[in-house]
Structure formats: structure tokens, C-alpha cells
Amino acid sequence: MACSKETLINHGVKICPSPQTQGRGLFTTRSFKIGDTIIEEQPLFSCQFSWNYAYGYSACDFCMRPLETAEENVRRLTANADIILPHPECDETDKSSHIICSQCAVTYCSIECKDHAWNQYHKTLCCNMLGGNPNHPLEKLNEAWKKMHYPPETSTIMLLARILATFIQRIDREELKCQLMSLCHHTANEEDTIAHKLLGSEFESQLELLRDLSIKALGRPETDEFLTPQGFRSLIALIGRNGQGIGTSAFSVWVRKVSENDIDPTTDSLIDTIYQEMEKESGDFLNNEGSALFAVQSACNHSCEPNSISSFPFSNHTVALVASKDLQEGEEIFISYLDECVLSRSRHSRRKFLEENYLFHCNCSRCQLEVDEPDMTSDDEESMEDD
Known part of the structure; x- marks a missing residue:
């Protein structure tokens, strides 16, 4: 979804200053009923952890x-190769x-995704991708990141690699730079703190190692200012x-399809058992x-009493923002x-x-x-109750 001002308003939203956060926020330009999809948006960049x-x-x-098919997904996550899922028509995975x-x-x-990737970043990263030469700087960059950022994962250095590769391939780099810079503004202290959170207590030396490997892998005139x-x-x-x-799952899609179509109520117990085994x-x-x-969704501020939810209804990286309450213009x-x-x-x-x-510091209506x-x-409260 393009993020020009006119396009946003046509979709029923606009980005403007938020009185709650003193930063930017996402606002409605028309009313929405509970359950309405406010926007659907494809990301500027996405990457698997x-x-x-x-x-x-x-x-x-x-x-x-x-x-994977839903059945392959279940067998891998349960370590049980004998599981057979009924209703294969509810499996959306098309291996063909x-x-x-x-x-x-x-x-x-699909060929469409292959072409999109090639035209955006993969032409630069191809043959340097993971599983190739272990001595290549890109592989070293990824391995260095993994040693600094163990599961549960919250980000990946390969997302940054895709950003740099896109700058190498893009002609209209200023437009892309404006889109990235519009996502947020940090002071130097805030950037240090965020890096600290991502990388751990020794982030200064770790950050320099990542930067050096990034320069070796993707250092070009087009990326100099980012390195x-x-x-x-x-x-x-x-x-x-x-x-x-982002989280996608072939099995969860199968479960949703079975439930939506009321195909076989007897599968409920099978589903429960599979989730327990997984x-x-x-x-x-x-x-x-x-x-x-995301250029638009990232403008949404937090509330402990939200009026919308983010979901991924197409089992890919397209986000849908759905009203969880009635919203007024x-x-x-x-x-x-x-x-x-x-x-x-x-x-x-x-x-x-x-x-x-x-x-x-959250100062939402609930707080x-x-x-x-x-x-x-909450842990303190539970301890007091147990005493």
C-alpha cells in the first residue's frame, strides 16, 4: 500500500501528531465498526528471523x-511422522x-515472490545467502548476530542487510530514505539504549563487529552514509x-479453515492433542x-486498552489492522x-x-x-498471596 497523504485518507486513515505521545499517531478519517479492516499493508522490508x-x-x-504442508508442519513440530491430518482441502500450501x-x-x-525479491534486494544478495560460503562476510555477519541475539528473537541483522541491498539496487533512493526516516526519530542516547537492548551489555564492541562485517559484505558508495x-x-x-x-503457520491456517467451514467438529480433540504434543x-x-x-502501521501508538489489533490473515507478511471496537471519525x-x-x-x-x-512510560487510559x-x-503480587 502506498503511503502518500492522499492514499492514506482514501483508505480512511491519516498520520498526524498524537496528543497522547507528543509524537506521530494514526487517526481515522471516517468511522469503522468493530471487525472492520482499517488497512491492509505490505511491508517496506521483511525477513525471517x-x-x-x-x-x-x-x-x-x-x-x-x-x-510446508500442514501435515509436514505438524509432523516436524511434534517429532511424530505418523500423524495424518484429515481434510487436505483445508491445506493452503501449494507446492506446485x-x-x-x-x-x-x-x-x-511463487514466481511473483521470486521476481519481487530479485528486483528489490536479491540481485545483490544472491550467491551470498545463508548456507553458502561460510567465510563470506554476509554469512559471518549472520553468525555473529546469532551469537549475540538468542531466541526468543525480536529482530534480525538480515533485515538490515536487505535494507542496504535495496539501497544498492534502487534508483529512487531518496524516496526510500524518506520512508525509512519517517518511521521514527531517535536521539543518540535513545539509539544507544535500543542497540543495548538488542545486543546485550557489551553492545559497543558487538555493534562495531556487526558494522565491520556489514561494510565487508555490503559496503558500496550507495550505502556509505548508513555504515x-x-x-x-x-x-x-x-x-x-x-x-x-510476523508469525505464519501452515497448521494454523488448516485449523482456521476447518473451524470456519464447520467441516468436522470431531477434529477439535485432534487439534487439541496436536497442539499439546507440539x-x-x-x-x-x-x-x-x-x-x-511497515510505513503506515508503524505509526500506531500503544495502549493497554487498544481499539484495534494487527493480524496476518493471508499467512504471509501482509498486515491487516482490524477495529476491535467501534471507531469514530x-x-x-x-x-x-x-x-x-x-x-x-x-x-x-x-x-x-x-x-x-x-x-x-505508558500513560494510556487504562494506566x-x-x-x-x-x-x-504481578510476580510480586503472586508471591505476597502465597505467603
Whole structure:
């Protein structure tokens, strides 16, 4: 989705200053009913997490659509090769459309995704991709990142590599630069703090190592300004602050299709059993997971009482912003930066998490309503109850 001012208004939204955050926010230009899709947007950039890829989670290298069938997905995550899923018509994975890059063996879900990737960044990264020469700077860059950023993952250095490769390939670089710079503005101290959060306590030396490897892999005249110490820190801060998590799963699509069509109520117990076995074998890491940068959705501010939710209805990197409450014209659109578990915790716990991970003090309507709550985490409260 293009992000010109006219296009945004035509889609029922606009980006303008937010009175709550003193920064920018996303506002409605017309009313929406609960359940309405406010916008659908494809990212500027997206990329699967490095460890997620290394552990065999199979996704299109461009759009992150699952490449496994639902049955293959279940068998891998349960370590049970005997599971047979009924209703194969509910499986959306079409292996006949998959295509492999002949030069580096990267796999895409379709020729369209292959062409999009080639024209955006893959022409530069091809033959330097993961699994190739272990001594190539790009491979060293990815391995260095993995040693600094263990699961659960929140970002990937390969997203930054795609940004740099795109700058090398793009003709209209100023337009792309304006899009990136519009995502957020940080002070030097904020950028240091964000880099610290991503990389750990020894981030200064780690950041310089990543920058050096990035220069060796993707240093070109077109990328010079992003590979200075300040420019590189800014890019790390940008992907750290603005990265939107993506999760796709062939099995979850199959489950949704079975449920939507009421095909076979007897499968409910099978689904429950499979999820239990997957959790036992694979823990919480059930999806193809990655990160993306969105020009419009990234303008949404956080609220602990959101009026909208982000979802990925097409099982790829396209995000849909859906109203979870009725919205009036001129109302600010809020999403939650917290998952359901953290969102259910105490005010102090929520604000502590947001401060540590997003560098702001939440003063949303819910936090103001709960202002008289004691300053203790939910874990503290549970400990007091147990005593």
C-alpha cells in the first residue's frame, strides 16, 4: 500500500501528531465498526528471523508464506511422522507453485515472490545467502548476530542487510530514505539504549563487529552514509524500535479453515492433542517467525486498552489492522505492543515491560485508571498471596 497523504485518507486513515505521545499517531478519517479492516499493508522490508531459519522453519524467503504442508508442519513440530491430518482441502500450501533460485537455492512460494525479491534486494544478495560460503562476510555477519541475539528473537541483522541491498539496487533512493526516516526519530542516547537492548551489555564492541562485517559484505558508495558509526547505530535502532513481528503457520491456517467451514467438529480433540504434543516437543516456537517494517502501521501508538489489533490473515507478511471496537471519525487508532499474557498483568508490570523494551512510560487510559495500584509487578503480587 502506498503511503502518500492522499492514499492514506482514501483508505480512511491519516498520520498526524498524537496528543497522547507528543509524537506521530494514526487517526481515522471516517468511522469503522468493530471487525472492520482499517488497512491492509505490505511491508517496506521483511525477513525471517535468523535462528528461526536455522532451526528449519520453512517459509518463503520474500513473503514468509509457509512452504510446508500442514501435515509436514505438524509432523516436524511434534517429532511424530505418523500423524495424518484429515481434510487436505483445508491445506493452503501449494507446492506446485514453489520455485527455487537456481544460483543460491533460496526458495519462494511463487514466481511473483521470486521476481519481487530479485528486483528489490536479491540481485545483490544472491550467491551470498545463508548456507553458502561460510567465510563470506554476509554469512559471518549472520553468525555473529546469532551469537549475540538468542531466541526468543525480536529482530534480525538480515533485515538490515536487505535494507542496504535495496539501497544498492534502487534508483529512487531518496524516496526510500524518506520512508525509512519517517518511521521514527531517535536521539543518540535513545539509539544507544535500543542497540543495548538488542545486543546485550557489551553492545559497543558487538555493534562495531556487526558494522565491520556489514561494510565487508555490503559496503558500496550507495550505502556509505548508513555504515558510519552513527548511521549504523541509527539503522539498528530503527529495526529495533519499529520491527513488527510476523508469525505464519501452515497448521494454523488448516485449523482456521476447518473451524470456519464447520467441516468436522470431531477434529477439535485432534487439534487439541496436536497442539499439546507440539508444545511439549517444540515449546512456544511453533511458527515461521520474522520481522518487518511497515510505513503506515508503524505509526500506531500503544495502549493497554487498544481499539484495534494487527493480524496476518493471508499467512504471509501482509498486515491487516482490524477495529476491535467501534471507531469514530478523527479517533486515534491504538494497538497493544504487549502480548495477551503481559497485557493481563498489573499496571506496574506492563509499564516496566514497555519502558525496558520500547523506552516510554505508558500513560494510556487504562494506566491512568489504575494509577492508584501499588508499584509492584504481578510476580510480586503472586508471591505476597502465597505467603
